[in-house]
Amino acid sequence: MRDLYPRLLTALGAVLALWLILGFWPLSEASKAVLSLLVVLVCGVMLWRQQGTNRALATRVKGTRQEHLPPEGYQGAVILVCGDNTALFAPDSWQRETCHGWYLRVEDAPQLPLLVQLFNQYRPALVPQLSILLATFPEHHCCEGDFIHRLRGWQRAVGQCHLPLGCALPLWGVTWVSPPVAGTWAEPVWFSALNHHPEMQVHQPGQVNLPLSQWVNDAHGRSRQPCVSMALWLGSLLAWRERTIQPVLSVPAGDLPALEFCQQGVCVAPVQGEQSNLWQQHIASYTTLPPGAAATESSLPLPDLFLPELPHRPGITPQSVFWRYAGLLGGAFLALAMLASWVNNQQFIRDIGDHLALYQRTSGEWAEPVLRAQQRLQADAAQLGTWQRQGVPQRYSLGLYQGERLLPLLEAALTDKAPLPLPHPVVTTTIPEPETLNLDSLSLFDSGKYKLKPGSTSVLVSALVAIRERPGGLVVIAGHTDNTGNPAHNQLLSLKRAEAVRDWMRDTGGVPESCFAVQGYGESRPVAPNGTPEGRARNRRVEITLLPGANACQIPGSNINTAA
Template identity: 45%
Template sequence: MALCVLVLLVAGFLLWRLQRNATDHQQDIDASLPPETYCGPVILVIGDTAPLFGELKHRETRLGWYLNVRQPAELPALVERLAQQYPALLPQLSVMLAIIPGQHTSADVLVQQQGGWLRAVSECRVVLKGLPPLCAVIWGSSVDERTHWFSYTPDHSQFQFHPENDARLSLAEWVTRDPLHFHHALRLQSLMQWYAGQFAASHTASPCQIGVCLTPVPSLPGNLWQQHAVGLTTLSPENYASPPSLPLPDVLLSVMPQRQGISRWLLTARRVGMMLGLFLALAMLASFIHNQRLVRSVADHLALWRSLPEDAIAAKMLARDALIHDRSLLDAWQRSGEPLRFGMGLYQGMRLSAPVNTAIHRWSPPPAPAPVVQQVVQGPQTVRLDSLSLFESGKAALRAGSDKVLINALVGIKARPGWLIVVAGHTDSTGNPRLNQALSLQRAGAVRDWMRDTGDVPESCFAVQGYGQDRPVATNESAEGRALNRRVEISLVPQADACRVPDAHTRSSQDDGHSQSEKE
């Protein structure tokens, strides 16, 4: 999720930057630039552009979009602007070097100008990541009013003639069609000699195509073409005082780049897609690693369980508990869905459930041994009575209403053979210790007498003891502690010869319940 948010933030930032750059450069966008959706070749025309464009910044034809570049310094800036605003047009971009010999009178100046233009083309290497396709086109004077286009490419051994509608013809084939074409061929050969002699060897970038247009060309007096023609034939070519607009080389655009590049939005979408793809790859890698860890963990538990012998009960149970824990996790994930870290279609838990369940059900711990039942001999039972609830302070006679307290407290104290009923009296530390001992003995005797008379229990079933203040159960420093120490305790103590009832007609209510008539 964090990576997803990061990708969205980066994508939003890139879109904002693109929009801001488009806004910042909106005022600089020239109306002469083609739209980004333009599909044809985009030609940057350099060199002798004035006879081709006049005052126009661009010319659009059916087959191409021509941009007028007047100065060498404008070429790298225009290419960079196109790369920023219309990157989709870069694959369609090419450079056309226009050469019109009739517009120049000095060969040195022309060579110097051509060198400046070629250096400007080389400066576009960084922006375009290589040199753009270069085409050199020469406009020479024709012997008639018609326009003839020729081209020379490295894949053809000779010039090709380009009619407007028909297929291209070789120069030799074209010359045989009309006697006048022989004069054009001579003019073409002479023009190429001039081109090679002037500056063809100085081109640092080899043109992908050389085009020649034989058409009426506006010429200056004493231009380079006239100088060349006079040197060959001593004849002066015709001059045109009012220069017409020269034709553009649409018929030569077949070798120019025709493919369409990637727009800014498509490029941004590609970057976002790459980021999302990277995130997906990382997520799948993380899911694969987590699933492999799960498989290794369960496999280790299964291997440990299988390696333990059957008689290693404790270790076997620990290994089985680990498998049970694994099964509970796998079952929970099967019901509610696996965690995200195991997702992306790589979850391996389904194939782990079967071997884990098989291992768990194949072995179970042996049953625990039956517990040994031992007969427990009941020890002494002790009933503790509060002295103040039975006696007045310092008195040994039972107070009125104490019968109810004694009856409720002594329900579990029954006389039976082999058990001695011990009645012990206790006091707190207040007063004379000798008097306290005597008082505790008298109170124990009073309780013994009540039990004897009320339950018709023989005298032999009782033992009376008076401990005074010698056996406290709490501290005598507080009123609560002293109240606990003032007590009478009645206990059943095993004694073999205790409570032996002689054969007599009188039987205790604690006997086994047989009547006198049954005895007789």
């Protein structure tokens, strides 16, 4: 069940991405197909890697299995025991549970960040209950150099634990040492040093914690002498820690961070030590009499008395983590969908605006262009009316649709300006209708150029034949572009292309230059929406209009006189 939430998040992200691509983004069909396939492939790879990462992580944390971890609903503290931890656990045991906490043994320093990552993957709800205990036994070491080297390794491992979590775990340390005289104390004695207590505190089960000085002063009779000895013993231990442990862990060294303990404690209990260990060496340097070695076969007590003093954070469940990231994905989807809807609406408004502008500019022209412009507006109005009745497509929705305010404008334009009537058949017998030839710019010119291509001759020859069949009229050559690029550049490019067509017909067909009128409209007179590749292709054109007019010019070889 815990592995299901990351997979659900991955699947949710893929579904939202496909929804954006297919339902909102203004892309061509080929682009939608390619992006959809890419999303599906990425989702499949992520699911496969998640499953492989889970298996690899479980195998890399040697010794510790998932059954050693506390259950997901565990309410107590979870402590990762580092350092000298063999005396705290039974042989071949990796976990130890008490009334207040769940202690996990960390075999070596490289295993610590992996174990934290394992918790983050399989027990995310227990991460706020995690803490790191650095256990030290000076009686288990004989060489101070080896002991400091081990501390450096744990220092690096603790610093790496924040990488999978994004925050540092609470770190606390406890030192176990034998009492000054074997058999003096029947039960272990616990001492702690807290930041909010200036003096060492004595922890006694079922009693209020006492400062060390008060604990010694309250002792009477025969019990006072052991308490004084214990206080002196504790002072020697603190001096050893300040000389050996504190300089190593509290000072950064290279890539090793400085470690700060939230709590430090001492447990005085019989410890099975090595001969000539660090603690014996330290005591002998002061008294010249090494302490006697104490032996015990059972596991030493765990510091449950210190757990209430540890910092606590509220826990999170896998469900809350899932809904948090699902909310982030939903928010990102909504923002991108609204952006795409805004772009679609702006493009739609520009297209209708172009149609309205074209319709208004046809005032005073011949009837056929007016009729074509009117038909475009009627088609736009019919589409808006259909959306008003049946619902707006989702790519224009999300509260950004503005077609309702465009429909009255279209209806008013169609009502205020009626199209001019087509010429009467009787008139056409005496005055020929103007004829317009549309030439595709890409068949004549390279993209962004105005020099005729070598293969454009066949297209121009057909137009020249039509011109020579109707001699004496004015030949209007108009260049047009789409809305891609700078408007001023597009206007100049359209004019240059029209001049190139005129020059070819003048030089090749012998048509006098006085028979031509050259115009460059740029992107101002589209015949199709610029929002699609097909519409932009139709707008890139050169129009040749043959205007009838007797004696407008003279074609060589004809009997028509050139007008004055």
